[in-house]
Amino acid sequence: MIKTELELEVMRQAGKIHQQVVAELKKAIKPGVTLIELDQLAEKLIRAADAIPSFKGFQGFPASLCTMINSEVVHGIPDDRELQAGDLLSVDCGVTFNGLIADAAFTVIVGGDETNPKRARFSQTVKKALLAGCDKAVAGNTLGDIGYAVQRAIENGGYHILKEFTGHGVGYEMHEDPYVLNYGTPGKGMTLKEGMTICIEPIVTISKTKSKTLKDGWTEVTVDGKEACQWEHCGVITKSGFEIFA
Ligand code: MG
Numbered sequence: 347m348i349k350t351e352l353e354l355e356v357m358r359q360a361g362k363i364h365q366q367v368v369a370e371l372k373k374a375i376k377p378g379v380t381l382i383e384l385d386q387l388a389e390k391l392i393r394a395a396d397a398i399p400s401f402k403g404f405q406g407f408p409a410s411l412c413t414m415i416n417s418e419v420v421h422g423i424p425d426d427r428e429l430q431a432g433d434l435l436s437v438d439c440g441v442t443f444n445g446l447i448a449d450a451a452f453t454v455i456v457g458g459d460e461t462n463p464k465r466a467r468f469s470q471t472v473k474k475a476l477l478a479g480c481d482k483a484v485a486g487n488t489l490g491d492i493g494y495a496v497q498r499a500i501e502n503g504g505y506h507i508l509k510e511f512t513g514h515g516v517g518y519e520m521h522e523d524p525y526v527l528n529y530g531t532p533g534k535g536m537t538l539k540e541g542m543t544i545c546i547e548p549i550v551t552i553s554k555t556k557s558k559t560l561k562d563g564w565t566e567v568t569v570d571g572k573e574a575c576q577w578e579h580c581g582v583i584t585k586s587g588f589e590i591f592a
Pocket residue numbers: 449450513514545547578
């Protein structure tokens with residue numbers, strides 16, 4: 347859970363590779379591009395940086411990215427569907443470099459925010475909630491402070507947290523202790539310590555609904571067919587704030 351300065355330096359490098367992959371993915375995302383093309387691009391870039399796609403083979407997951415369109419919540423398997431203008435696309439990616447992992451996710455409106463302002467507002471609110479959580483990820487605060495900040499931003503926006511999906515510790519394993527919930531009570535829960543590496547990742551629905559797993563055994567979708575969105579940062583708790591790796 348707590349990492350040494352040497353380990354943190356490797357995680358920073360994993361994070362840099364992750365950021366480069368995300369920058370290239372954002373350039374490639376446009377109407378007509380398929381999810382599998384994005385996955386192949388990500389894998390090529392990760393391996394070219396002497397890193398490994400953390401998701402590929404993780405508990406049998408078949409791809410380097412998780413891609414979620416519109417009503418898909420998490421763990422979507424990239425396939426040959428073409429992106430359409432106005433799609434709400436969440437992309438989650440993991441990069442393992444020298445044994446340590448950077449795990450982060452972003453969301454875009456395919457073709458630009460103006461193609462679907464309602465979805466753009468939704469995505470921006472989830473991003474703001476993530477950043478509100480990151481602001482509380484300071485040594486001496488608690489996990490409840492992070493969860494409360496995320497929850498307040500989501501609920502003030504009129505959206506809904508899927509409480510079964512959580513952030514987590516990260517490092518040699520994709521999911522380490524502790525669970526980082528997207529809801530909570532200020533001052534409650536574990537006290538955050540310098541050197542703790544965590545992922546904060548609100549997973550949010552536009553309407554009050556639940557999630558169910560598709561027959562592929564991975565893809566989670568909303569029960570009511572309305573939109574879901576994920577944003578995620580990984581980083582380290584310091585005395586002065588959350589240093590974001592990716
Ligand atoms: Mg994660």
